[in-house]
Amino acid sequence: MITEPKRETRVYCETDVLVVGGGPAGVGAAIAAARNGAKTLLIERYGHLGGLATGGLVLCIMPMSDGTKEQQIAGLCQEIIDRLDTVGGAVHPKKEDLGSTNQNLINYWRHYPFTVIQGNIRMSVQTDPEMLKCILNDMIEEAGVVLLLHAYGCRSIVDCGVVKGIVFESKSGRQTIKAKVVVDCTGDGDIFASAGAEYDDEINPELRSSKLALVFRIGNIDVKKYLEFKDFRSERYFELMKELEALGGFTMALRTWRDDVLWFNNFIGDLDGLNIEDLTRVEINARKSMLITYNFFKNNIPGFESCYLMDSASQIGVRSSRRLIGEYILTRNDINSGILFHDTIAVCPAFQQGKSLENLHMHIPYRSLIPREIENLLVAGRCFSSDQVANDILSPIQFCIAMGQAAGTAAALSVENNVVPRKIDYHLLKNRLITQNVFLPL
Numbered sequence: 455m456i457t458e459p460k461r462e463t464r465v466y467c468e469t470d471v472l473v474v475g476g477g478p479a480g481v482g483a484a485i486a487a488a489r490n491g492a493k494t495l496l497i498e499r500y501g502h503l504g505g506l507a508t509g510g511l512v513l514c515i516m517p518m519s520d521g522t523k524e525q526q527i528a529g530l531c532q533e534i535i536d537r538l539d540t541v542g543g544a545v546h547p548k549k550e551d552l553g554s555t556n557q558n559l560i561n562y563w564r565h566y567p568f569t570v571i572q573g574n575i576r577m578s579v580q581t582d583p584e585m586l587k588c589i590l591n592d593m594i595e596e597a598g599v600v601l602l603l604h605a606y607g608c609r610s611i612v613d614c615g616v617v618k619g620i621v622f623e624s625k626s627g628r629q630t631i632k633a634k635v636v637v638d639c640t641g642d643g644d645i646f647a648s649a650g651a652e653y654d655d656e657i658n659p660e661l662r663s664s665k666l667a668l669v670f671r672i673g674n675i676d677v678k679k680y681l682e683f684k685d686f687r688s689e690r691y692f693e694l695m696k697e698l699e700a701l702g703g704f705t706m707a708l709r710t711w712r713d714d715v716l717w718f719n720n721f722i723g724d725l726d727g728l729n730i731e732d733l734t735r736v737e738i739n740a741r742k743s744m745l746i747t748y749n750f751f752k753n754n755i756p757g758f759e760s761c762y763l764m765d766s767a768s769q770i771g772v773r774s775s776r777r778l779i780g781e782y783i784l785t786r787n788d789i790n791s792g793i794l795f796h797d798t799i800a801v802c803p804a805f806q807q808g809k810s811l812e813n814l815h816m817h818i819p820y821r822s823l824i825p826r827e828i829e830n831l832l833v834a835g836r837c838f839s840s841d842q843v844a845n846d847i848l849s850p851i852q853f854c855i856a857m858g859q860a861a862g863t864a865a866a867l868s869v870e871n872n873v874v875p876r877k878i879d880y881h882l883l884k885n886r887l888i889t890q891n892v893f894l895p896l
């Protein structure tokens with residue numbers, strides 16, 4: 455151990471609401487805070503917004519609807535999709551087709567991830583990550599959010615249990631930002647951990663979210679030819695996939711918004727998303743597996759004859775790491791029972807491919823975004839307060855945007871009413887969310 459010398463750190467600026475992390479949750483929080491009247495600053499460690507939904511090449515927004523004609527996730531998430539539609543950056547079913555069991559529609563959509571579940575059509579969206587980066591920049595700018603990219607939030611400034619701002623590092627050096635409310639949307643809970651908030655980072659290795667990933671894309675594929683082979687010669691296809699697995703390649707090829715591009719999801723176990731050596735290992739080893747995969751598909755799978763390796767993700771795929779231990783820890787039982795909370799901020803369609811669920815909806819309470827003892831800090835996105843199973847199920851992009859929208863709105867209300875976030879009037883928050891097209895029970 456060494457002791458670093460004490461030093462004075464420049465105050466870069468002061469703001470009402472500071473959002474740290476510009477992924478789905480952070481974008482949701484920053485836009486909502488600014489639209490609700492707060493002077494808002496968003497900082498992001500990379501050079502673009504979107505987090506895993508862009509830099510991580512996670513190209514599917516999972517179901518926003520429950521299999522009926524209704525759509526439960528709306529609000530900002532829907533606005534983002536509407537904006538993507540205007541530039542041809544999204545593929546999804548029409549609203550009027552939600553819940554349909556029409557066989558022609560099912561046949562059309564069944565190869566698009568999470569769009570056909572239990573024989574009916576859901577609102578799931580395949581996105582173009584480059585268009586998404588541009589759309590998010592526009593929306594942040596239009597909302598009046600001040601954006602700082604290439605800025606890494608390193609620790610919170612806490613005085614007697616109250617967060618006063620953060621310290622960040624950048625090419626311009628180490629500086630601080632003072633804020634009335636800070637929203638931790640780093641995915642990994644970097645800010646709440648440094649504030650001394652309680653958290654849990656244990657994950658059952660059996661859970662999907664315990665696995666790391668490095669997503670990549672292959673382009674110039676004849677996807678139609680590939681799907682015909684997969685459908686009509688499925689035995690041969692699965693034999694080949696077994697061969698590829700034995701060679702150390704990845705077999706999960708997913709349909710995208712284009713007919714000539716597939717994204718390759720993967721699940722790499724026994725590693726820790728907060729350990730720098732493990733993260734390095736994934737970056738190196740996953741790219742070796744990516745090359746094996748690419749060569750195998752090109753040489754063996756119809757449709758891939760003229761393909762090329764398009765790109766690999768700039769953001770490593772950490773599905774889950776730190777989870778806040780907040781005012782309320784959302785549990786597996788809450789999800790199974792479908793319990794409605796007195797402070798529900800998001801109604802989430804329940805879905806699990808191939809499994810029947812007893813309840814159509816899961817609910818997220820405002821208390822799961824609030825740390826137990828630290829004031830002026832909110833948390834949104836995959837690091838929200840939840841047990842391992844609830845986190846595994848409620849971390850998809852659409853739910854993170856919804857949590858962000860609620861946290862940003864709450865942060866703005868906290869500033870407007872001069873009360874700490876845990877004390878804001880839930881009915882005020884609910885009304886504000888409803889006016890922003892968030893679907894909430896009356």
Ligand SMILES: Cc1cc2nc3c(=O)[nH]c(=O)nc-3n(C[C@H](O)[C@H](O)[C@H](O)COP(=O)(O)OP(=O)(O)OC[C@H]3O[C@@H](n4cnc5c(N)ncnc54)[C@H](O)[C@@H]3O)c2cc1C
Pocket residue numbers: 474475476477478479480497498499500503504505506507510512513514515516605606607608639640641642644666667668669719720769770771772773834835836837849850851852854
């Ligand atoms: C491989 C993989 C496949 C997935 N598949 C799907 C899917 O098909 N559909 C789906 O809906 N969901 C999927 N998910 C889950 C989903 O992508 C994430 O749970 C979701 O993106 C989380 O959003 P977030 O905003 O909480 O975090 P992130 O998306 O991780 O965003 C966090 C942001 O904060 C920034 N940041 C982090 N630390 C700091 C810091 N200290 N200072 C400044 N900035 C910081 C990051 O750069 C990033 O932009 C998948 C996840 C993975 C990894």
